[in-house]
Amino acid sequence: MMTRMLQRRMEGINEALERQGAEFIVTYVSVLKNNQVLEGYNLVSPKKMICPVIYFNREWWSDSDDEVALNLIGLYEERQVPDIDFSRYEDPEVILSNVYPRLYGCNNKQNMDDHDRFYTEYLDMLIGYYVVVDSLTDKEGVASVPLTNEVIERKGISKEAIRREAIRHLYDDRSISSLVERIADMLPIECGIECLKNMKDTLYVVSNKSGINGAATILSRKVQEEVAEILGDTYYVLPCSIHEVICCVGHNVEELRKMVYEANREAVLLEDRLTDSVYQYKNGILDIVE
Numbered sequence: 001m002m003t004r005m006l007q008r009r010m011e012g013i014n015e016a017l018e019r020q021g022a023e024f025i026v027t028y029v030s031v032l033k034n035n036q037v038l039e040g041y042n043l044v045s046p047k048k049m050i051c052p053v054i055y056f057n058r059e060w061w062s063d064s065d066d067e068v069a070l071n072l073i074g075l076y077e078e079r080q081v082p083d084i085d086f087s088r089y090e091d092p093e094v095i096l097s098n099v100y101p102r103l104y105g106c107n108n109k110q111n112m113d114d115h116d117r118f119y120t121e122y123l124d125m126l127i128g129y130y131v132v133v134d135s136l137t138d139k140e141g142v143a144s145v146p147l148t149n150e151v152i153e154r155k156g157i158s159k160e161a162i163r164r165e166a167i168r169h170l171y172d173d174r175s176i177s178s179l180v181e182r183i184a185d186m187l188p189i190e191c192g193i194e195c196l197k198n199m200k201d202t203l204y205v206v207s208n209k210s211g212i213n214g215a216a217t218i219l220s221r222k223v224q225e226e227v228a229e230i231l232g233d234t235y236y237v238l239p240c241s242i243h244e245v246i247c248c249v250g251h252n253v254e255e256l257r258k259m260v261y262e263a264n265r266e267a268v269l270l271e272d273r274l275t276d277s278v279y280q281y282k283n284g285i286l287d288i289v290e
Helices: 002-019 065-078 086-090 092-099 106-114 149-155 160-173 177-187 189-198 216-220 221-231 253-266
Strands: 025-033 034-043 053-055 098-107 117-124 126-132 142-148 176-179 203-208 237-241 244-248 278-283 285-288
Touching: 002 034, 002 098, 025 053, 025 065, 025 203, 034 065, 086 092, 086 149, 092 098, 092 126, 092 160, 098 106, 098 160, 098 216, 106 117, 106 126, 126 160, 160 176, 160 216, 160 221, 176 221, 176 285, 177 203, 203 216, 203 221, 216 221, 216 244, 221 244, 221 278, 221 285, 237 253
Parallel strands: none
Antiparallel strands: 025 034, 034 053, 098 126, 117 126, 126 142, 176 203, 203 244, 237 244, 237 278, 278 285
16 A cells, blocks of 8 residues: 555655755655565656665655655755765676675565565575675765676676675674673673673674674674684574674573564564574584574
């Protein structure tokens, strides 16, 4: 119903935009996010190569076309970013130099197919691949272009090379930190020191340096081995979210399963949820704990 509404209102909104002298028009867009597809409008201008995307706002149901147009004009002015030539990010050399993996739950498979995303299956997860746009990436977030099958086939790029280079890039961007130290850092100094004394340091957070979409970092064999040097040759991996995982030892598997399940239902946003599974690294292999 929302899709039909957004498409049905485009003509009226575009007429209102023209009356108000806007330099852009709107086109319908659906954007794949983890565990969901968001719908809205692309704000398309012949003067700009980068088009802001505005997702569905419930007020659009009752607002007039002119009111929606005014709001979109304001958002368009707020969300200006430097123009770049995105065709550069279809160059095979640029793709292989800047490609990274991203983890999704297996329930995203149909949406990935519908959006022509290139992905591979891993355990009960999917690995999507995206190219980092350095000029638009800063401390506020990571800008990226998702790789599609159409681009890969048109450019004649080896899918195995994409997978290999994406995994290889993870190690240099890794972040492995003690959860105990993280907790202590959030507390007053005296309390933090006492916390460190009384807690066993058996939990480590694995992510990337930005902390965004960093759960895939655990796919790196070199990262797995580095964690093994800290925790020992056998440890559990808990998918906190698509952003990070926790590696731990000395815990009951059923308790860990319950903790992951409850955290996903009570603390983790749907768009950040990865899986309810518990994984184990043992004998150099990461696998699901049955």
